[in-house]
Amino acid sequence: MSNILVRLGMTTTQMFLELIRFLEFIGEVAVTFFHVLRKPKYIPVKSILSVIENSGVYALPIIALLSFLIGMTLTYQMGLQLKNYGANIFIVDLLGLSILREFAPLMTAIIVAGRSGSAFTAQLGTMKIREEIDALRTMGVKPSEILVLPKLMGLVLVLPLLTIWSIGFGLLGGMLISKTMLHVSYRDFIERFYQAVPVRYFYTGMIKTPLFGLVISCIGAFRGFQVTSSGDSVGVETTKSVVQSIFFIIVVDAVFSVLFSWLKL
Amino acid sequence: MTNIIVVDKLKTYLGGAWVHKDVSFSVKKSEIVAIVGGSGCGKSVLLREILSLLKPTGGYIELFGKPQSKMSEKGLFDFLRRVGVLYQGGALFSSLSAFENIAFPMRRFTNWSEKEIKTTVLKKLASVELEPDVSDKLPSELSGGMQKRVALARAIALNPELLFLDEPSSGLDPKNTAIQDNLFWSLRESLGLTIVMVTHQLITLSSIVDKIIFLGEGKVLASGTYEELKANKNPDIYTYFHTERVKRGEGDGIAR
Numbered sequence: 001m002s003n004i005l006v007r008l009g010m011t012t013t014q015m016f017l018e019l020i021r022f023l024e025f026i027g028e029v030a031v032t033f034f035h036v037l038r039k040p041k042y043i044p045v046k047s048i049l050s051v052i053e054n055s056g057v058y059a060l061p062i063i064a065l066l067s068f069l070i071g072m073t074l075t076y077q078m079g080l081q082l083k084n085y086g087a088n089i090f091i092v093d094l095l096g097l098s099i100l101r102e103f104a105p106l107m108t109a110i111i112v113a114g115r116s117g118s119a120f121t122a123q124l125g126t127m128k129i130r131e132e133i134d135a136l137r138t139m140g141v142k143p144s145e146i147l148v149l150p151k152l153m154g155l156v157l158v159l160p161l162l163t164i165w166s167i168g169f170g171l172l173g174g175m176l177i178s179k180t181m182l183h184v185s186y187r188d189f190i191e192r193f194y195q196a197v198p199v200r201y202f203y204t205g206m207i208k209t210p211l212f213g214l215v216i217s218c219i220g221a222f223r224g225f226q227v228t229s230s231g232d233s234v235g236v237e238t239t240k241s242v243v244q245s246i247f248f249i250i251v252v253d254a255v256f257s258v259l260f261s262w263l264k265l
Numbered sequence: 266m267t268n269i270i271v272v273d274k275l276k277t278y279l280g281g282a283w284v285h286k287d288v289s290f291s292v293k294k295s296e297i298v299a300i301v302g303g304s305g306c307g308k309s310v311l312l313r314e315i316l317s318l319l320k321p322t323g324g325y326i327e328l329f330g331k332p333q334s335k336m337s338e339k340g341l342f343d344f345l346r347r348v349g350v351l352y353q354g355g356a357l358f359s360s361l362s363a364f365e366n367i368a369f370p371m372r373r374f375t376n377w378s379e380k381e382i383k384t385t386v387l388k389k390l391a392s393v394e395l396e397p398d399v400s401d402k403l404p405s406e407l408s409g410g411m412q413k414r415v416a417l418a419r420a421i422a423l424n425p426e427l428l429f430l431d432e433p434s435s436g437l438d439p440k441n442t443a444i445q446d447n448l449f450w451s452l453r454e455s456l457g458l459t460i461v462m463v464t465h466q467l468i469t470l471s472s473i474v475d476k477i478i479f480l481g482e483g484k485v486l487a488s489g490t491y492e493e494l495k496a497n498k499n500p501d502i503y504t505y506f507h508t509e510r511v512k513r514g515e516g517d518g519i520a521r
Binding site: 126127130131132134135136137138139140 | 313316317318341342345346348350352353354356357358359369370373374
C-alpha cells in the first residue's frame with residue numbers, strides 16, 4: 001500500500017519538477033526570441049531556411065498523399081449516408097467544414113510532429129550526449145539561440161503553408177470520390193463549394209496552425225535537452241516528444257473549438 | 266603569482282548523493298594542474314561547475330579574481346573568451362566541417378576578417394600536427410584521434426589564458442599523447458598558459474603536471490607533486506599510484 005503511495009508521490013514531484021523545467025525553458029526561449037527580435041541581424045535566416053526545407057519541403061509528398069487518402073475516405077463514408085437521402089450535393093458542405101476546420105490542420109500537425117518533432121529531440125539529445133551543447137555554452141552561445149529559435153520560427157512559418165497544401169489535396173480526393181460515387185461533377189462541386197463554404201472556415205482552421213508549430217518545436221526541443229548521458233534516453237525522450245506533441249496538439253485544438261463556439265464562429 | 270582559480274568549500278548534491286562535501290584548492294597562473302581520483306568522484310562535475318555549466322550546491326568559486334556567483338552575463342562571456350575547453354569526446358559540432366569548428370570561437374568572440382580566420386585556423390591545425398586537407402572534412406569523416414586533435418585546435422583557437430582538458434589522452438595512441446603533452450608544455454612555456462586537466466595518464470602526471478589534486482570522499486584527499494602523492498600513505502592514493510600496470514608502464518616509458 002505504502003509502495004503505491006510512495007510511487008504516486010514520486011511521480012507527482014517528478015512531473016511537477018518537469019513542469020518547472022519546461023516553464024524555465026519557455027522563459028529562456030522567449031527572452032532569446034525578443035532579444036533577437038530587437039536586433040534583426042541576429043535572426044538566424046540560414047538555419048530557419050534549413051528547417052523550412054527539412055520540415056516543410058520534404059514533408060510535401062507524404063502530406064499530399066495522406067490528405068488525399070483522408071479526403072477520399074471521408075467522402076466515401078459520408079457519401080454512403082447522404083446517398084440514402086438523395087442529398088448527394090451536401091457532401092461538399094460536409095467536406096468543406098471537416099477538412100478546412102479540423103482534418104487538414106490536425107493531420108498536418110500530427111505528421112509534422114512525427115517527422116520533425118522527433119527529429120528535433122533526437123538531434124538535440126545526441127548533441128547533448130556528445131557534449132556539443134556544453135561546448136556551445138562555453139563558447140558564449142546560448143543553445144536556445146542557435147538551436148531552438150530557428151526550429152521554432154521555421155515551424156511557425158511552415159505549418160500554415162503545409163496546411164493549405166493539405167486542404168488542397170484533401171478536397172481533391174473528396175472531389176474524385178464525389179464524382180465517381182455520388183455523381184457530383186467537378187463543376188458542381190466547385191460551384192457548391194463557393195456557395196456553401198464560408199471563408200471563416202478557412203480562417204478558423206488556419207489560426208490554430210502557428211500554435212501547433214509552436215507546440216511541436218518547443219516540446220521537441222525541450223525533450224531533447226532532457227536527455228541524460230545514456231543512449232537509451234534518446235529513445236525514451238523521442239517517444240515522449242511525439243506523444244506529448246500530439247497530446248497537446250489535440251488539447252490546443254479542443255480549446256480552440258470551445259473558444260470558437262463561444263464566439264459563435 | 267596570482268591565483269587564476271580559487272575553489273573554496275565547494276559542495277555539490279547531485280542525483281540524491283553528495284558528490285563534493287568540502288572541496289577547496291587554488292590554481293596559480295601558468296600552472297599545470299591535474300585533477301585525479303577514482304571514477305565517480307566528481308572530477309568532470311567539478312570542471313563543469315568552474316565553467317558555469319552546473320550550479321554548485323554551496324561554496325565559493327573565484328575566476329580571474331572575480332567571484333563566479335556575482336558574474337553578469339557579460340562577465341561570463343568575457344571569462345569564456347579567455348578560456349579554452351577540450352571535452353572528453355571532442356564535442357565537435359557534427360554539422361560543421363573541421364575548419365568551421367575551429368573558426369567557430371573566432372566568429373563568435375572576434376570580428377576578424379575571413380582571411381585572418383583562415384590563416385589562424387591553418388596555424389592551429391599545424392600546431393596539433395594535422396594536415397590542412399583535414400579542414401574540409403566533417404567530424405564523422407575523421408578518426409577518433411583526429412577529432413580529438415581538431416577539438417584541441419578549437420580549444421586553443423583564441424590563445425586562451427586558461428585551458429581545461431577533460432581526459433585529453435582518451436582515444437589517442439601513445440605517440441599522439443606524447444605529442445599532445447609536448448604541445449601543452451610548450452604552450453605553457455611560450456604563452457604562460459594555465460592548464461587544468463582531468464586525466465588518468467600517469468606518464469602525463471609524472472612528466473608535465475606541476476600539481477596533482479587527488480579527489481576522494483567528496484573532498485581533496487591530497488595535493489602536491491607526483492613524487493609527493495606517490496609517497497602518500499593513504500590507501501586510495503597508494504593503490505592509484507602503485508598498481509602493477511603502472512610499474513610496467515614506467516619500465517618501458519610508455520603509459521599503458
